[in-house]
Amino acid sequence: MRVRTTSTQRTYRYVRLALIAVLVFLAVGIAVQVARDGALPSVSAAYYTSSRDVFVGALCAVSVALFALSGRSLEQALLDLAAVFAPVIALVPTTVIPTAVPGLAATCPDARACVPDTLLPTVSTSVTSLLVFGVLGIAGALILARVQGTLGRGVGATAAAAALIVIGGGAWWLLDAPGFTRAAHVSAAVAFFVLIATVAALAALRPVGVHDRRRRWLRVAYALIAAGIVGALALNLVAVAATEPTAIAGIPLFFLGEALALALFAAFWVVQTVELWNEPDPSLLA
Template identity: 55%
Template sequence: MRLRTTSTQRTYRYVRLVLVGASVLLAVSVAVQFVVGGPLSSLSAAYYSPAGPVFVGSLFAVAAALVALSGRSLEQGLLDVAAVLALVVAVVPTTVDGDACPAGGRCVPPEVVPTVANNAVSVASVVVLGAVAAAILARVQGTASRGVAITIGVILALVVGGALWAASSPQGFLLAAHTVAAVAFFALVGAVAALAARRPPSPGRRPRGVRVAYAVVAGGILLTLVLLLVALVLEGTAVVDLRGFPVVLVGEAAALLLFLVFWVVQTVELWDDVDPRLGPGIPAASSR
Protein backbone atom coordinates (compact mmCIF):
# COMPACT_ATOMS: atom_id res chain seq x y z
CA MET A 1 0.00 0.00 0.00
CA ARG A 2 1.44 3.35 -1.00
CA LEU A 3 1.24 6.05 1.69
CA ARG A 4 0.40 9.55 0.55
CA THR A 5 2.80 12.29 1.58
CA THR A 6 2.98 16.00 0.95
CA SER A 7 5.97 17.62 -0.71
CA THR A 8 6.62 19.60 2.48
CA GLN A 9 6.60 16.43 4.56
CA ARG A 10 9.04 14.74 2.20
CA THR A 11 11.27 17.81 2.22
CA TYR A 12 11.56 17.81 6.00
CA ARG A 13 12.22 14.09 5.98
CA TYR A 14 15.07 14.57 3.55
CA VAL A 15 16.50 17.51 5.49
CA ARG A 16 16.77 15.37 8.61
CA LEU A 17 18.26 12.56 6.55
CA VAL A 18 20.85 15.04 5.27
CA LEU A 19 21.90 15.68 8.88
CA VAL A 20 22.26 11.94 9.46
CA GLY A 21 24.08 11.46 6.16
CA ALA A 22 26.49 14.36 6.73
CA SER A 23 27.43 12.95 10.15
CA VAL A 24 28.04 9.50 8.68
CA LEU A 25 30.01 11.00 5.78
CA LEU A 26 32.33 12.81 8.18
CA ALA A 27 32.79 9.71 10.34
CA VAL A 28 33.60 7.51 7.32
CA SER A 29 36.05 10.03 5.88
CA VAL A 30 37.93 10.33 9.18
CA ALA A 31 37.93 6.52 9.55
CA VAL A 32 39.42 6.12 6.06
CA GLN A 33 42.08 8.69 6.88
CA PHE A 34 42.79 6.83 10.13
CA VAL A 35 43.32 3.55 8.27
CA VAL A 36 45.21 4.91 5.26
CA GLY A 37 47.07 7.92 6.58
CA GLY A 38 47.41 7.19 10.28
CA PRO A 39 45.62 8.48 13.39
CA LEU A 40 44.55 12.08 13.82
CA SER A 41 44.91 14.06 17.02
CA SER A 42 41.25 15.07 16.73
CA LEU A 43 38.33 15.05 14.31
CA SER A 44 38.99 18.73 13.70
CA ALA A 45 42.55 17.92 12.60
CA ALA A 46 40.96 16.31 9.53
CA TYR A 47 40.95 19.85 8.10
CA TYR A 48 44.68 19.45 7.36
CA SER A 49 44.39 15.91 5.96
CA PRO A 50 42.99 14.41 2.74
CA ALA A 51 39.69 14.24 4.65
CA GLY A 52 39.67 18.05 4.82
CA PRO A 53 37.20 18.73 1.97
CA VAL A 54 34.72 16.23 3.43
CA PHE A 55 35.17 17.74 6.91
CA VAL A 56 34.37 21.24 5.68
CA GLY A 57 31.65 20.11 3.28
CA SER A 58 29.89 18.02 5.93
CA LEU A 59 29.74 20.95 8.33
CA PHE A 60 28.36 23.22 5.61
CA ALA A 61 25.69 20.60 4.86
CA VAL A 62 24.83 20.38 8.57
CA ALA A 63 24.55 24.17 8.81
CA ALA A 64 22.28 24.39 5.77
CA ALA A 65 20.04 21.60 7.04
CA LEU A 66 19.72 23.19 10.49
CA VAL A 67 18.66 26.47 8.91
CA ALA A 68 16.16 24.63 6.69
CA LEU A 69 14.51 23.27 9.85
CA SER A 70 14.15 26.76 11.27
CA GLY A 71 10.97 28.13 12.76
CA ARG A 72 9.88 29.98 15.88
CA SER A 73 10.16 27.41 18.66
CA LEU A 74 12.99 27.68 21.19
CA GLU A 75 14.62 24.48 19.89
CA GLN A 76 14.63 25.78 16.35
CA GLY A 77 16.11 29.10 17.42
CA LEU A 78 18.92 27.27 19.19
CA LEU A 79 19.58 25.19 16.07
CA ASP A 80 19.75 28.33 13.93
CA VAL A 81 22.50 29.63 16.21
CA ALA A 82 24.15 26.19 16.11
CA ALA A 83 24.19 26.42 12.30
CA VAL A 84 26.32 29.57 12.47
CA LEU A 85 28.68 27.91 14.94
CA ALA A 86 29.02 24.91 12.61
CA LEU A 87 30.22 27.28 9.90
CA VAL A 88 32.81 28.73 12.27
CA VAL A 89 34.06 25.22 13.07
CA ALA A 90 34.31 24.55 9.34
CA VAL A 91 36.22 27.66 8.23
CA VAL A 92 38.38 28.40 11.29
CA PRO A 93 40.52 25.29 11.77
CA THR A 94 41.90 23.87 14.97
CA THR A 95 45.52 24.57 15.85
CA VAL A 96 48.37 22.15 15.19
CA ASP A 97 51.97 21.70 16.34
CA GLY A 98 54.42 23.07 13.81
CA ASP A 99 57.93 24.39 13.37
CA ALA A 100 56.50 27.70 12.19
CA CYS A 101 54.61 28.18 15.44
CA PRO A 102 56.17 30.65 17.89
CA ALA A 103 58.01 29.10 20.86
CA GLY A 104 57.26 25.65 19.51
CA GLY A 105 53.62 25.90 20.58
CA ARG A 106 50.40 25.38 18.64
CA CYS A 107 49.04 27.62 15.92
CA VAL A 108 47.13 27.78 12.67
CA PRO A 109 49.89 27.37 10.05
CA PRO A 110 50.79 30.73 8.46
CA GLU A 111 50.17 29.38 4.95
CA VAL A 112 46.58 28.55 5.92
CA VAL A 113 45.77 31.95 7.44
CA PRO A 114 44.86 33.65 4.10
CA THR A 115 42.38 30.82 3.40
CA VAL A 116 40.87 31.24 6.84
CA ALA A 117 40.53 35.00 6.36
CA ASN A 118 38.89 34.63 2.95
CA ASN A 119 36.45 31.95 4.12
CA ALA A 120 35.61 33.68 7.39
CA VAL A 121 34.81 37.01 5.70
CA SER A 122 32.70 35.22 3.08
CA VAL A 123 30.74 33.23 5.65
CA ALA A 124 30.24 36.24 7.93
CA SER A 125 28.93 38.32 5.00
CA VAL A 126 26.44 35.66 3.94
CA VAL A 127 25.29 35.07 7.52
CA VAL A 128 24.56 38.79 7.93
CA LEU A 129 22.68 38.86 4.62
CA GLY A 130 20.76 35.75 5.68
CA ALA A 131 19.81 37.30 9.01
CA VAL A 132 18.53 40.43 7.28
CA ALA A 133 16.60 38.33 4.75
CA ALA A 134 15.11 36.23 7.57
CA ALA A 135 13.90 39.39 9.32
CA ILE A 136 12.28 40.68 6.12
CA LEU A 137 10.66 37.32 5.36
CA ALA A 138 9.33 37.01 8.91
CA ARG A 139 7.75 40.44 8.57
CA VAL A 140 6.26 39.73 5.14
CA GLN A 141 4.99 36.25 6.09
CA GLY A 142 3.52 37.42 9.38
CA THR A 143 5.74 35.07 11.39
CA ALA A 144 7.71 37.77 13.20
CA SER A 145 7.90 37.20 16.94
CA ARG A 146 10.11 37.93 19.93
CA GLY A 147 11.77 34.53 19.47
CA VAL A 148 12.66 35.29 15.85
CA ALA A 149 14.00 38.71 16.81
CA ILE A 150 16.12 37.26 19.62
CA THR A 151 17.52 34.54 17.34
CA ILE A 152 18.48 37.05 14.65
CA GLY A 153 19.95 39.34 17.31
CA VAL A 154 22.10 36.55 18.76
CA ILE A 155 23.35 35.57 15.30
CA LEU A 156 24.27 39.16 14.43
CA ALA A 157 25.97 39.53 17.82
CA LEU A 158 28.04 36.43 17.11
CA VAL A 159 29.16 37.83 13.76
CA VAL A 160 30.00 41.26 15.16
CA GLY A 161 31.68 39.79 18.23
CA GLY A 162 33.73 37.40 16.11
CA ALA A 163 34.77 40.19 13.75
CA LEU A 164 35.86 42.43 16.62
CA TRP A 165 37.76 39.55 18.23
CA ALA A 166 39.56 38.73 14.98
CA ALA A 167 40.40 42.40 14.33
CA SER A 168 41.65 43.17 17.85
CA SER A 169 43.50 39.90 18.47
CA PRO A 170 44.08 37.89 15.27
CA GLN A 171 46.31 35.33 16.97
CA GLY A 172 43.95 34.91 19.89
CA PHE A 173 41.06 34.39 17.48
CA LEU A 174 42.94 31.77 15.50
CA LEU A 175 44.03 29.98 18.67
CA ALA A 176 40.62 29.74 20.33
CA ALA A 177 37.72 30.43 17.93
CA HIS A 178 37.47 26.85 16.65
CA THR A 179 37.36 25.34 20.13
CA VAL A 180 34.89 27.89 21.47
CA ALA A 181 32.56 27.38 18.49
CA ALA A 182 32.77 23.57 18.67
CA VAL A 183 31.99 23.46 22.40
CA ALA A 184 29.12 25.92 22.00
CA PHE A 185 27.74 23.97 19.03
CA PHE A 186 27.54 20.68 20.91
CA ALA A 187 26.23 22.44 24.02
CA LEU A 188 23.35 23.85 21.97
CA VAL A 189 22.59 20.43 20.48
CA GLY A 190 22.58 19.02 24.00
CA ALA A 191 20.19 21.76 25.11
CA VAL A 192 17.85 20.97 22.21
CA ALA A 193 17.91 17.28 23.15
CA ALA A 194 17.13 18.18 26.77
CA LEU A 195 14.16 20.31 25.69
CA ALA A 196 12.93 17.50 23.45
CA ALA A 197 13.15 15.06 26.37
CA ARG A 198 11.07 17.36 28.59
CA ARG A 199 8.38 18.08 26.01
CA PRO A 200 5.08 16.46 27.02
CA PRO A 201 4.04 13.58 24.74
CA SER A 202 1.14 13.97 22.34
CA PRO A 203 -1.86 11.64 22.85
CA GLY A 204 -1.26 8.23 21.28
CA ARG A 205 2.28 9.15 20.21
CA ARG A 206 5.85 9.33 21.35
CA PRO A 207 6.71 6.22 23.35
CA ARG A 208 8.70 6.70 26.53
CA GLY A 209 11.80 5.29 24.84
CA VAL A 210 12.04 8.37 22.62
CA ARG A 211 12.14 10.73 25.58
CA VAL A 212 14.73 8.51 27.24
CA ALA A 213 16.86 8.58 24.09
CA TYR A 214 16.75 12.39 24.02
CA ALA A 215 17.66 12.52 27.71
CA VAL A 216 20.61 10.16 27.13
CA VAL A 217 21.86 12.34 24.27
CA ALA A 218 21.56 15.52 26.35
CA GLY A 219 23.28 13.96 29.36
CA GLY A 220 25.90 12.28 27.20
CA ILE A 221 26.88 15.52 25.46
CA LEU A 222 27.10 17.39 28.76
CA LEU A 223 29.19 14.62 30.33
CA THR A 224 31.45 14.44 27.27
CA LEU A 225 32.12 18.18 27.28
CA VAL A 226 32.81 18.23 31.03
CA LEU A 227 35.14 15.21 30.92
CA LEU A 228 36.95 16.60 27.89
CA LEU A 229 37.48 19.94 29.64
CA VAL A 230 38.71 18.26 32.82
CA ALA A 231 41.04 15.96 30.87
CA LEU A 232 42.54 18.87 28.93
CA VAL A 233 43.06 20.93 32.09
CA LEU A 234 44.66 18.07 34.00
CA GLU A 235 46.55 16.50 31.08
CA GLY A 236 50.23 16.06 31.83
CA THR A 237 49.85 16.81 35.53
CA ALA A 238 50.53 14.49 38.44
CA VAL A 239 46.80 13.90 38.72
CA VAL A 240 46.20 12.66 35.17
CA ASP A 241 48.77 11.34 32.74
CA LEU A 242 47.16 10.99 29.31
CA ARG A 243 50.27 11.16 27.18
CA GLY A 244 49.74 9.16 24.02
CA PHE A 245 45.96 8.97 24.51
CA PRO A 246 43.93 10.91 21.90
CA VAL A 247 41.74 12.78 24.38
CA VAL A 248 40.28 15.30 21.95
CA LEU A 249 39.68 12.69 19.24
CA VAL A 250 37.74 10.44 21.61
CA GLY A 251 35.75 13.36 23.00
CA GLU A 252 34.84 14.73 19.59
CA ALA A 253 33.98 11.27 18.29
CA ALA A 254 31.63 10.71 21.25
CA ALA A 255 29.96 14.08 20.66
CA LEU A 256 29.57 13.34 16.94
CA LEU A 257 28.02 9.95 17.73
CA LEU A 258 25.52 11.56 20.12
CA PHE A 259 24.69 14.18 17.47
CA LEU A 260 24.04 11.36 15.00
CA VAL A 261 21.87 9.48 17.51
CA PHE A 262 19.80 12.60 18.16
CA TRP A 263 18.97 13.08 14.49
CA VAL A 264 18.28 9.39 13.90
CA VAL A 265 15.79 9.41 16.79
CA GLN A 266 14.27 12.70 15.62
CA THR A 267 13.95 11.42 12.04
CA VAL A 268 12.23 8.21 13.14
CA GLU A 269 9.94 10.01 15.57
CA LEU A 270 8.77 12.66 13.10
CA TRP A 271 8.81 10.57 9.94
CA ASP A 272 5.02 10.61 9.52
CA ASP A 273 4.44 14.15 10.72
CA VAL A 274 2.39 16.10 8.21
CA ASP A 275 3.25 19.39 9.89
CA PRO A 276 6.94 20.20 9.32
CA ARG A 277 7.80 21.12 12.89
CA LEU A 278 10.78 20.18 14.99
CA GLY A 279 8.89 18.12 17.54
CA PRO A 280 5.44 17.10 18.81
CA GLY A 281 3.40 19.50 20.81
CA ILE A 282 4.44 22.63 18.89
CA PRO A 283 1.50 24.55 17.43
CA ALA A 284 1.32 24.45 13.66
CA ALA A 285 1.58 28.23 13.54
CA SER A 286 5.14 27.98 14.78
CA SER A 287 6.41 26.45 11.55
CA ARG A 288 7.38 28.42 8.52
Protein backbone atom coordinates (compact mmCIF):
# COMPACT_ATOMS: atom_id res chain seq x y z
CA MET A 1 0.00 0.00 0.00
CA ARG A 2 1.31 3.42 -0.92
CA VAL A 3 1.84 5.76 2.04
CA ARG A 4 0.26 9.15 1.53
CA THR A 5 2.71 12.04 1.62
CA THR A 6 2.53 14.65 4.35
CA SER A 7 2.87 18.41 4.08
CA THR A 8 6.33 18.18 5.66
CA GLN A 9 7.52 15.61 3.13
CA ARG A 10 6.14 17.58 0.19
CA THR A 11 7.85 20.76 1.42
CA TYR A 12 11.12 18.83 1.70
CA ARG A 13 10.73 17.66 -1.90
CA TYR A 14 9.77 21.10 -3.20
CA VAL A 15 12.83 22.75 -1.63
CA ARG A 16 15.05 20.13 -3.26
CA LEU A 17 13.40 20.65 -6.65
CA ALA A 18 13.65 24.43 -6.20
CA LEU A 19 17.40 24.18 -5.72
CA ILE A 20 17.73 22.23 -8.96
CA ALA A 21 15.57 24.87 -10.69
CA VAL A 22 17.80 27.63 -9.34
CA LEU A 23 20.88 25.95 -10.83
CA VAL A 24 19.11 25.69 -14.19
CA PHE A 25 18.21 29.39 -13.86
CA LEU A 26 21.88 30.21 -13.27
CA ALA A 27 23.02 28.09 -16.21
CA VAL A 28 20.55 29.79 -18.56
CA GLY A 29 21.62 33.26 -17.41
CA ILE A 30 25.29 32.49 -18.00
CA ALA A 31 24.56 30.87 -21.37
CA VAL A 32 22.58 33.89 -22.55
CA GLN A 33 25.39 36.20 -21.48
CA VAL A 34 28.05 34.16 -23.29
CA ALA A 35 25.92 33.79 -26.43
CA ARG A 36 25.34 37.54 -26.58
CA ASP A 37 28.73 38.98 -25.64
CA GLY A 38 31.22 36.14 -25.98
CA ALA A 39 33.16 33.93 -23.58
CA LEU A 40 33.85 35.13 -20.06
CA PRO A 41 37.20 34.55 -18.34
CA SER A 42 35.29 32.66 -15.62
CA VAL A 43 31.73 31.91 -14.56
CA SER A 44 32.29 34.19 -11.57
CA ALA A 45 33.03 37.08 -13.94
CA ALA A 46 29.29 37.13 -14.62
CA TYR A 47 29.17 39.46 -11.61
CA TYR A 48 30.53 42.20 -13.90
CA THR A 49 28.00 41.64 -16.69
CA SER A 50 24.29 42.04 -17.32
CA SER A 51 23.78 38.56 -15.79
CA ARG A 52 24.93 39.81 -12.38
CA ASP A 53 21.45 39.69 -10.86
CA VAL A 54 21.02 36.08 -11.99
CA PHE A 55 24.44 35.10 -10.61
CA VAL A 56 24.01 36.77 -7.21
CA GLY A 57 20.38 35.81 -6.78
CA ALA A 58 20.92 32.16 -7.72
CA LEU A 59 23.83 31.63 -5.33
CA CYS A 60 21.99 33.31 -2.46
CA ALA A 61 19.00 31.06 -3.17
CA VAL A 62 21.30 28.01 -3.11
CA SER A 63 22.48 29.05 0.34
CA VAL A 64 18.91 29.45 1.63
CA ALA A 65 17.88 26.05 0.23
CA LEU A 66 20.86 24.29 1.82
CA PHE A 67 20.01 25.81 5.19
CA ALA A 68 16.34 24.94 4.81
CA LEU A 69 17.27 21.28 4.34
CA SER A 70 19.40 21.29 7.47
CA GLY A 71 19.67 17.98 9.31
CA ARG A 72 21.78 16.21 11.90
CA SER A 73 23.90 13.84 9.78
CA LEU A 74 27.56 14.51 9.00
CA GLU A 75 26.75 14.96 5.32
CA GLN A 76 24.08 17.54 6.06
CA ALA A 77 26.37 19.34 8.50
CA LEU A 78 28.92 19.73 5.70
CA LEU A 79 26.19 21.05 3.40
CA ASP A 80 25.25 23.56 6.11
CA LEU A 81 28.85 24.80 6.09
CA ALA A 82 28.77 24.97 2.28
CA ALA A 83 25.70 27.20 2.69
CA VAL A 84 27.84 29.62 4.72
CA PHE A 85 30.27 30.02 1.82
CA ALA A 86 27.69 30.36 -0.98
CA PRO A 87 26.66 34.00 -0.28
CA VAL A 88 30.33 34.99 -0.06
CA ILE A 89 30.80 33.62 -3.59
CA ALA A 90 27.75 35.59 -4.68
CA LEU A 91 28.41 38.95 -3.02
CA VAL A 92 32.21 39.28 -3.02
CA PRO A 93 33.27 39.46 -6.67
CA THR A 94 36.23 37.65 -8.14
CA THR A 95 39.17 39.66 -9.40
CA VAL A 96 39.26 40.25 -13.16
CA ILE A 97 41.33 41.95 -15.79
CA PRO A 98 38.69 44.42 -17.08
CA THR A 99 39.70 44.05 -20.72
CA ALA A 100 38.87 40.34 -20.52
CA VAL A 101 35.21 41.02 -19.65
CA PRO A 102 33.10 42.27 -22.58
CA GLY A 103 31.69 45.72 -21.91
CA LEU A 104 33.35 46.27 -18.52
CA ALA A 105 34.46 49.91 -18.29
CA ALA A 106 37.07 49.80 -15.54
CA THR A 107 40.81 49.70 -15.01
CA CYS A 108 43.21 47.96 -12.64
CA PRO A 109 46.55 49.30 -11.39
CA ASP A 110 49.59 47.81 -13.12
CA ALA A 111 47.30 45.88 -15.50
CA ARG A 112 46.74 43.23 -12.81
CA ALA A 113 43.50 41.46 -12.01
CA CYS A 114 41.50 43.34 -9.40
CA VAL A 115 38.08 44.23 -8.08
CA PRO A 116 37.52 47.69 -9.62
CA ASP A 117 37.52 50.56 -7.14
CA THR A 118 33.99 51.58 -8.13
CA LEU A 119 32.68 48.35 -6.60
CA LEU A 120 34.49 48.58 -3.27
CA PRO A 121 31.63 50.41 -1.47
CA THR A 122 29.22 47.71 -2.67
CA VAL A 123 31.55 44.98 -1.40
CA SER A 124 31.90 46.74 1.95
CA THR A 125 28.13 46.92 2.40
CA SER A 126 27.69 43.28 1.37
CA VAL A 127 30.42 41.97 3.68
CA THR A 128 29.15 43.97 6.66
CA SER A 129 25.62 42.68 6.07
CA LEU A 130 26.88 39.09 5.73
CA LEU A 131 28.83 39.26 8.97
CA VAL A 132 25.91 40.65 10.96
CA PHE A 133 23.51 38.18 9.36
CA GLY A 134 25.95 35.32 10.02
CA VAL A 135 26.17 36.08 13.74
CA LEU A 136 22.40 36.48 14.07
CA GLY A 137 21.76 33.39 11.97
CA ILE A 138 24.00 31.15 14.08
CA ALA A 139 22.50 32.47 17.31
CA GLY A 140 18.99 31.98 15.93
CA ALA A 141 19.79 28.42 14.79
CA LEU A 142 21.04 27.50 18.26
CA ILE A 143 17.97 28.99 19.94
CA LEU A 144 15.66 27.20 17.51
CA ALA A 145 17.46 23.88 18.05
CA ARG A 146 17.13 24.36 21.80
CA VAL A 147 13.42 25.10 21.56
CA GLN A 148 12.82 22.10 19.27
CA GLY A 149 14.89 19.78 21.45
CA THR A 150 17.37 19.00 18.66
CA LEU A 151 20.40 20.71 20.18
CA GLY A 152 22.97 17.93 20.40
CA ARG A 153 26.67 17.52 19.83
CA GLY A 154 26.31 17.44 16.07
CA VAL A 155 24.29 20.65 15.87
CA GLY A 156 26.62 22.32 18.35
CA ALA A 157 29.71 21.28 16.39
CA THR A 158 28.21 22.54 13.13
CA ALA A 159 27.28 25.87 14.73
CA ALA A 160 30.78 26.18 16.20
CA ALA A 161 32.37 25.52 12.79
CA ALA A 162 30.07 28.09 11.15
CA ALA A 163 30.93 30.60 13.88
CA LEU A 164 34.66 30.07 13.24
CA ILE A 165 34.11 30.73 9.54
CA VAL A 166 32.16 33.92 10.24
CA ILE A 167 34.60 35.16 12.90
CA GLY A 168 37.62 34.28 10.76
CA GLY A 169 36.13 36.02 7.74
CA GLY A 170 35.26 39.08 9.82
CA ALA A 171 38.78 39.28 11.27
CA TRP A 172 40.26 38.95 7.79
CA TRP A 173 38.03 41.75 6.52
CA LEU A 174 38.81 44.09 9.42
CA LEU A 175 42.57 43.46 9.45
CA ASP A 176 43.22 43.20 5.72
CA ALA A 177 40.30 44.46 3.64
CA PRO A 178 42.31 44.64 0.37
CA GLY A 179 43.54 41.06 0.83
CA PHE A 180 40.02 39.89 1.66
CA THR A 181 38.64 41.59 -1.44
CA ARG A 182 41.27 39.93 -3.62
CA ALA A 183 40.99 36.41 -2.29
CA ALA A 184 37.71 35.85 -0.42
CA HIS A 185 35.72 34.85 -3.51
CA VAL A 186 38.17 32.19 -4.66
CA SER A 187 38.70 30.91 -1.11
CA ALA A 188 34.95 30.57 -0.55
CA ALA A 189 34.44 28.87 -3.94
CA VAL A 190 37.18 26.31 -3.28
CA ALA A 191 35.82 25.60 0.20
CA PHE A 192 32.27 25.23 -1.16
CA PHE A 193 33.21 22.68 -3.81
CA VAL A 194 35.57 20.77 -1.52
CA LEU A 195 32.68 20.37 0.92
CA ILE A 196 30.34 19.18 -1.86
CA ALA A 197 32.97 16.70 -3.09
CA THR A 198 33.43 15.44 0.47
CA VAL A 199 29.69 14.90 0.90
CA ALA A 200 29.54 13.01 -2.40
CA ALA A 201 32.51 10.87 -1.34
CA LEU A 202 30.88 10.08 2.01
CA ALA A 203 27.67 9.10 0.21
CA ALA A 204 29.66 6.81 -2.07
CA LEU A 205 31.27 5.11 0.93
CA ARG A 206 27.99 4.31 2.70
CA PRO A 207 27.47 0.54 3.19
CA VAL A 208 25.50 -1.25 0.49
CA GLY A 209 23.24 -4.23 1.14
CA VAL A 210 23.80 -7.45 -0.81
CA HIS A 211 20.52 -7.07 -2.71
CA ASP A 212 20.46 -3.26 -2.89
CA ARG A 213 21.16 -2.89 -6.60
CA ARG A 214 19.76 0.67 -6.78
CA ARG A 215 22.03 1.83 -3.99
CA ARG A 216 25.07 0.44 -5.86
CA TRP A 217 24.31 2.60 -8.89
CA LEU A 218 23.87 5.63 -6.65
CA ARG A 219 27.19 4.84 -5.02
CA VAL A 220 28.93 4.84 -8.41
CA ALA A 221 27.26 8.14 -9.33
CA TYR A 222 28.39 9.79 -6.09
CA ALA A 223 31.96 8.54 -6.59
CA LEU A 224 32.08 9.91 -10.14
CA ILE A 225 30.72 13.27 -8.97
CA ALA A 226 33.29 13.54 -6.17
CA ALA A 227 36.14 12.65 -8.54
CA GLY A 228 34.79 15.04 -11.17
CA ILE A 229 34.68 17.99 -8.76
CA VAL A 230 38.26 17.30 -7.70
CA GLY A 231 39.19 17.18 -11.40
CA ALA A 232 37.41 20.49 -12.05
CA LEU A 233 39.31 22.16 -9.19
CA ALA A 234 42.56 20.74 -10.60
CA LEU A 235 41.65 22.18 -14.00
CA ASN A 236 41.22 25.60 -12.41
CA LEU A 237 44.58 25.23 -10.67
CA VAL A 238 46.20 24.53 -14.03
CA ALA A 239 44.51 27.62 -15.47
CA VAL A 240 45.79 29.78 -12.60
CA ALA A 241 49.33 28.37 -12.87
CA ALA A 242 49.53 28.95 -16.63
CA THR A 243 51.82 31.82 -17.60
CA GLU A 244 49.41 32.89 -20.35
CA PRO A 245 45.60 32.67 -20.65
CA THR A 246 44.66 29.16 -21.77
CA ALA A 247 41.54 28.29 -23.74
CA ILE A 248 39.94 25.26 -25.36
CA ALA A 249 37.93 25.95 -28.52
CA GLY A 250 38.00 29.63 -27.61
CA ILE A 251 36.57 29.06 -24.11
CA PRO A 252 38.88 30.03 -21.22
CA LEU A 253 40.11 27.04 -19.21
CA PHE A 254 39.06 28.59 -15.90
CA PHE A 255 35.52 29.10 -17.22
CA LEU A 256 35.39 25.44 -18.20
CA GLY A 257 36.60 24.36 -14.76
CA GLU A 258 34.00 26.45 -12.93
CA ALA A 259 31.22 25.40 -15.30
CA LEU A 260 32.12 21.73 -14.80
CA ALA A 261 32.12 22.12 -11.01
CA LEU A 262 28.68 23.76 -11.08
CA ALA A 263 27.34 21.08 -13.42
CA LEU A 264 28.60 18.37 -11.07
CA PHE A 265 27.03 20.14 -8.09
CA ALA A 266 23.73 20.08 -9.99
CA ALA A 267 24.28 16.39 -10.78
CA PHE A 268 25.00 15.69 -7.11
CA TRP A 269 21.77 17.38 -6.09
CA VAL A 270 19.74 15.46 -8.67
CA VAL A 271 21.21 12.13 -7.52
CA GLN A 272 20.66 12.94 -3.84
CA THR A 273 17.10 14.09 -4.55
CA VAL A 274 16.36 10.81 -6.33
CA GLU A 275 17.86 8.85 -3.44
CA LEU A 276 15.96 10.73 -0.74
CA TRP A 277 12.71 11.35 -2.62
CA ASN A 278 10.78 8.86 -0.50
CA GLU A 279 12.50 9.73 2.77
CA PRO A 280 9.69 9.24 5.27
CA ASP A 281 8.31 11.99 7.45
CA PRO A 282 9.53 11.33 11.03
CA SER A 283 5.91 11.68 12.20
CA LEU A 284 4.98 8.65 10.08
CA LEU A 285 7.76 6.62 11.64
CA ALA A 286 6.48 7.59 15.07
